[in-house]
Amino acid sequence: MTGQETPPVGGEPDRRWTISDVHGRGSSPQKGLATVHSMLLQAADGSEFRLGRIDTSDGVEYKAEIVAVAEPxxxxxxxxxxxxxxxxxxHVPPKxxxxxxxxxxxxxxxxxxxxxxxxxxVDWWEDAVGSVSLSHEDVRGVRKTSRVLMRQKDSGEFVLFLDGGAIDPEIMQSMMTQPNFAMTYSPPDARRYRLAALKSAYLGACLLIKSIPETPEAVAIRAELMEVRDLPPRTRPNASALCDRLSITKSQGPAVPGEIALVRTNPSDGGVPEFAISLSRTLMVSWPIGGYLVSVDDKGNAIGTVQL
Ligand SMILES: [Zn+2]
Structure with a gap:
């Protein structure tokens, strides 16, 4: 990676960008967007590009039909x-x-x-990485900075975007003459974010069936969540076989806050439909608690539980 790939670093006038049309949490009326969802950047010479979320669409049509919705x-x-x-x-899922x-x-x-x-x-959903450190051959040691959002130009190039932090002045100064620098970071821990998704999906399932389930799967989920809850600070959770079995996918928003829905996903290859929980339309997790399914009245409201 080189310094030219980092857009709004300020400093010399000819490298300054004007930012406009910003969409993201706190700057947009739409709920459930990442910290920086999209923005337009314009250089002093008039050239411009749009910065947005990483395009993860794989061209596969994915249909999900809402079977039932939960009430608080x-x-x-x-x-x-x-x-x-x-x-x-x-909050289900997290705010x-x-x-x-x-x-x-x-x-x-x-x-x-x-x-x-x-x-x-949150980091996984936002395409963010943390524990970011920068180093430069002309500067002693490494310098920590804020988390970094991975974004994409409309031309397809990837861009790393500092989330609110500033680059250390010494590194910044050195980059002006010699733009090569090194960056280390930690991607979101899959064990942690999958457990968080499991927790939200489990709570969503409780809401859909209007009770606290007693299936073997639900008992195992509670035991595992309790174990993680009581870990000493900064201890990494063990790998979870429960989580590994779940399909966890994300979409980039905007969210529909308060919509916890049981959905039936219909594979385009004609395979067996599967049930999943859609959480505010930003996360989708396969049905985690086993042998219950809500029954639905003619208006689509969940009315009770059915043992499968
Ligand atoms: Zn509790």
Whole structure:
């Protein structure tokens, strides 16, 4: 990677860009967008390009039909650890990926999962990398900076975009004369973001069936989430066979906050339809809790549970 690939670094006038038409969280009325979803950049010489999310479409038509939608619901106990009288508002999925308050969990579950798992889910969903350090041959040591968003120009080239941070002045100065620098970063931890997606899908399933399920799968999910919740800080969760079985996909928004839906996905190759949970239309996770399925009235509202 070279310095020329990093657009709005400021500094010399001829490298300054004007940013306009910004869409993203906090700068757009549309809910459930990444921190920077798209923007237009214009150079002093009038040349311009649009910066957007990475194009991940693989050309495959993917049809999902909504079978039932969930209503917000508060259970008598925390749906994750079963402690009585949960009192903390719980976003399903996390707010930063377009979720809204759908249920309550206990304070401990509510706090701990955010710090342990959900940050990784947000980074994965936003195409962000963290623990970013820059180094340059003319500067001693490495310099930490903010997380970096991976984005794509409308011409297809990839661009790394600092999320709010600044490049260390010494590195910046050296880059002006010698644009080669090195960057190290950590991609989002798949173990963590898949567990976060499992947690949201499990809560979505509880809402869809209007109860806390007792299937062997649900019992195993709760045991695994509890174990992760109680890990010492900064301890990496073990690989999860439960998570490895799940299909977890993302879309780039905008979100439909509050829409937790059971969907039937119809493979274009004519294979067997599968059931999945769509979370605010930003995440889709295969049905995680086994042998229950909601039944649906003629208006499409979920009305109860059916043992498969
Ligand atoms: Zn709990």
């Amino acid at each position: 619901r508060r259970f008598d106990c925390c749906p994750i650890c079963l402690a009585p009288d949960p009192s903390s508002d719980e 930063a990926v377009g979720g809204s308050i759908m249920t309550s969990t206990c304070q401990r579950c509510n706090n701990r999962f955010g710090s342990v798992l959900e940050r990784a889910l």
